[in-house]
Amino acid sequence: MVEPQPPKSTPPLQPPAGMNGAPGLMLRIVKDYRVAFLIVGTANTVIGFAWFAIFNYTVGALFGRFGYLPTLLCAHIASVLCAFVLYRRFVFRVRGHVWRDLARFETVYLVALGVNFVLLAVLVEFAHMQPLLAQALIVFVTTLISFFGHRNFSFRRRPTSADPEPKESSTL
Secondary structure, three states, X not given: OOOOOOOOOOOOOOOOOOOXXXXXXXXXXXXXXXXXXXXXXXXXXXXXXXXXXXXXXXHHHHOHHHOHHHHHHHHHHHHHHHHHHHXXXXXXXXXXXXXXXXXXXXXXXXXXXXXXXXHHHHHHHHOOOOHHHHHHHHHHHHHHHHHHHHHHHHOOOOOOOOOOOOOHHHOO
């Protein structure tokens, strides 16, 4: 006769990449950093694209043919500030070091912005795409850059002796 096994308990949520602090609201709901990041990232992408569209029809219109470049810059600033609040509040839920975290967060997005800038110019100038369509395609590339950058850099904390070692299977 085989004895029934007691139900396996769910391991406690472990923050990724040496982060500490209570899990954010989204993580408490979905219990997986990758899924929480994807949900908040999707919302952030929609918001960021909306910023791009708004600035494209306002700021971009002032600059004529190359208006998509100042549009990208304005959308970048608005999007980064919004994304920082969303990720910090709903996914990673770290405490302290706001300015350092924002600087690291912006560093990740500056890399994404550089890639975005080059790809947007290439797609608009050489492939003759409309800026909104080109930006919609580029979002997939910049999403990957931000996922890996934020996971490994933006909100990282040095583990303290009181922090448990994060388990690889539960990291982002």
